[in-house]
Amino acid sequence: MTKPTRQSWKGVREIIHNRILNSAFRPGDKFPKDEDLATEFGCTRTTVQRAMRSLAEGGIVERKRKGGTRVRQDPITRATFEIPITRKEVESKGSVYRYQLIHATEKNTPQKIVANFGLAAPEKMLNVQCIHLADSNAYIYENRWISTNTVPEILKVDLTVESANEWLIRHRPYSRFDFRVYSINANSKYARVFDTDENQALLVFERTTWIEDKPITSVKAISSPGYHLIARGIK
Amino acid sequence: MTKPTRQSWKGVREIIHNRILNSAFRPGDKFPKDEDLATEFGCTRTTVQRAMRSLAEGGIVERKRKGGTRVRQDPITRATFEIPITRKEVESKGSVYRYQLIHATEKNTPQKIVANFGLAAPEKMLNVQCIHLADSNAYIYENRWISTNTVPEILKVDLTVESANEWLIRHRPYSRFDFRVYSINANSKYARVFDTDENQALLVFERTTWIEDKPITSVKAISSPGYHLIARGIK
DNA sequence: AAGTGGTCTAGACCACTGA
DNA sequence: CAGTGGTCTAGACCACTTG
Numbered sequence: 001m002t003k004p005t006r007q008s009w010k011g012v013r014e015i016i017h018n019r020i021l022n023s024a025f026r027p028g029d030k031f032p033k034d035e036d037l038a039t040e041f042g043c044t045r046t047t048v049q050r051a052m053r054s055l056a057e058g059g060i061v062e063r064k065r066k067g068g069t070r071v072r073q074d075p076i077t078r079a080t081f082e083i084p085i086t087r088k089e090v091e092s093k094g095s096v097y098r099y100q101l102i103h104a105t106e107k108n109t110p111q112k113i114v115a116n117f118g119l120a121a122p123e124k125m126l127n128v129q130c131i132h133l134a135d136s137n138a139y140i141y142e143n144r145w146i147s148t149n150t151v152p153e154i155l156k157v158d159l160t161v162e163s164a165n166e167w168l169i170r171h172r173p174y175s176r177f178d179f180r181v182y183s184i185n186a187n188s189k190y191a192r193v194f195d196t197d198e199n200q201a202l203l204v205f206e207r208t209t210w211i212e213d214k215p216i217t218s219v220k221a222i223s224s225p226g227y228h229l230i231a232r233g234i235k
Numbered sequence: 236m237t238k239p240t241r242q243s244w245k246g247v248r249e250i251i252h253n254r255i256l257n258s259a260f261r262p263g264d265k266f267p268k269d270e271d272l273a274t275e276f277g278c279t280r281t282t283v284q285r286a287m288r289s290l291a292e293g294g295i296v297e298r299k300r301k302g303g304t305r306v307r308q309d310p311i312t313r314a315t316f317e318i319p320i321t322r323k324e325v326e327s328k329g330s331v332y333r334y335q336l337i338h339a340t341e342k343n344t345p346q347k348i349v350a351n352f353g354l355a356a357p358e359k360m361l362n363v364q365c366i367h368l369a370d371s372n373a374y375i376y377e378n379r380w381i382s383t384n385t386v387p388e389i390l391k392v393d394l395t396v397e398s399a400n401e402w403l404i405r406h407r408p409y410s411r412f413d414f415r416v417y418s419i420n421a422n423s424k425y426a427r428v429f430d431t432d433e434n435q436a437l438l439v440f441e442r443t444t445w446i447e448d449k450p451i452t453s454v455k456a457i458s459s460p461g462y463h464l465i466a467r468g469i470k
Numbered sequence: 471a472a473g474t475g476g477t478c479t480a481g482a483c484c485a486c487t488g489a
Numbered sequence: 490c491a492g493t494g495g496t497c498t499a500g501a502c503c504a505c506t507t508g
Binding site: 280282 | 496497498499500504505506507508
Binding site for chain 1: 255256262294295310311312314315316317318319320323404405408410411412413414415417418434435436437438442446462463464465466467
């Protein structure tokens with residue numbers, strides 16, 4: 001029934017996964033140790049390890065030294081979103097991308113941004129507000145703070161030409177980020193920007209990035225009406 | 236400067252990552268082949284492989300046979316959300332979870348659900364509507380369709396006691412899912428449920444799951460005002 | 471066709487952590 | 490402290506994919 005030839009780790013993963021899917025192993029059940037499975041499948045422990053690691057990364061099983069491998073009690077659903085450069089996102093929909101800088105000014109960070117970064121006190125940072133357009137319609141309105149301590153070069157970039165979004169992604173790798181999504185009613189400003197009614201429900205993303213605990217940027221992006229954030233996954 | 240002792244794959248990953256962070260290697264640049272790096276670091280190719288795979292999974296580098304390993308041109312940001320069982324989410328906030336079934340009826344799927352599942356034609360499925368409460372306040376309103384072909388046992392479950400959300404997660408593993416997030420204005424029904432104003436912006440999740448191309452469930456979950464979806468990540 | 475990453479084996483030792 | 494998973498080595502062969 002199982003493959004007669006030499007086992008690949010994907011093959012092993014599938015066999016084990018199927019034993020879970022058809023309830024031969026139920027949540028909480030413990031698997032034989034890797035070595036025994038290796039014997040059963042006619043492969044080395046390394047190969048079983050690779051398969052089990054993949055299942056563990058997928059949130060399907062839990063592994064503990066000495067404790068063995070068990071089917072997770074509460075299988076985790078992990079949804080992964082890939083957040084692209086806004087220009088590419090627009091272009092991939094077949095629309096023409098344009099970008100409009102509203103202003104870029106150095107000023108002290110408001111309390112909200114101090115909290116986002118976890119700073120001790122307000123700092124002077126570069127505040128950039130801009131609009132990303134798709135076929136001349138506002139697509140995303142962006143309000144961004146950039147740490148000029150961590151990224152002094154940003155002051156020399158011509159932000160009327162290149163968006164801070166794109167410049168930062170290309171030139172400033174980060175080591176950690178925080179991302180949140182929520183919903184707001186359009187105020188009069190956003191209603192005007194997106195040419196929609198006041199109170200229109202809009203999706204908002206906030207992303208804050210650091211490099212080694214040094215703040216890089218914190219951005220609040222308001223998306224146009226009807227925006228969907230989409231993830232697809234295989235367990 | 237680098238570790239003098241035997242290299243661990245995490246150590247190797249950190250060294251390579253730092254070379255990217257400090258711009259020794261820039262987007263598009265090609266790394267020496269694994270074997271050469273292994274020589275340089277005094278470890279085996281397997282260890283370099285493990286480090287590089289980790290970086291590739293993180294969207295930082297791209298690997299191709301024959302093509303070598305390069306720093307990604309457009310570093311991908313992957314934000315991973317863990318979607319828990321609603322009861323656990325509520326309880327982890329220190330609130331008391333309650334659950335209220337509104338109705339569970341078999342009927343034909345509307346066009347929207349046919350499309351979500353990618354069915355050829357409407358089917359009779361179980362439609363379940365319910366409210367998850369936190370401290371007696373509506374937390375999530377759930378409208379769910381469950382395939383009675385794929386999951387006939389659901390008809391025998393007492394849904395006034397156990398939520399379909401929880402039963403399915405515990406008893407029906409899935410192999411694939413689709414997840415999307417968007418924003419809507421509360422209609423009069425939702426305004427009543429959440430005791431808020433009509434037009435209040437609400438966050439909506441839709442999740443559809445399959446097992447081997449067989450539909451399991453498609454759910455639309457409307458969250459209460461102020462709900463934040465949060466992800467945190469390390470690159 | 472040749473170069474480079476992907477996987478597998480066989481064996482060893484290490485590092486947690488539960489009994 | 491003993492059991493089980495985690496990692497590392499040394500070497501081989503395979504599978505893409507690009508020049």
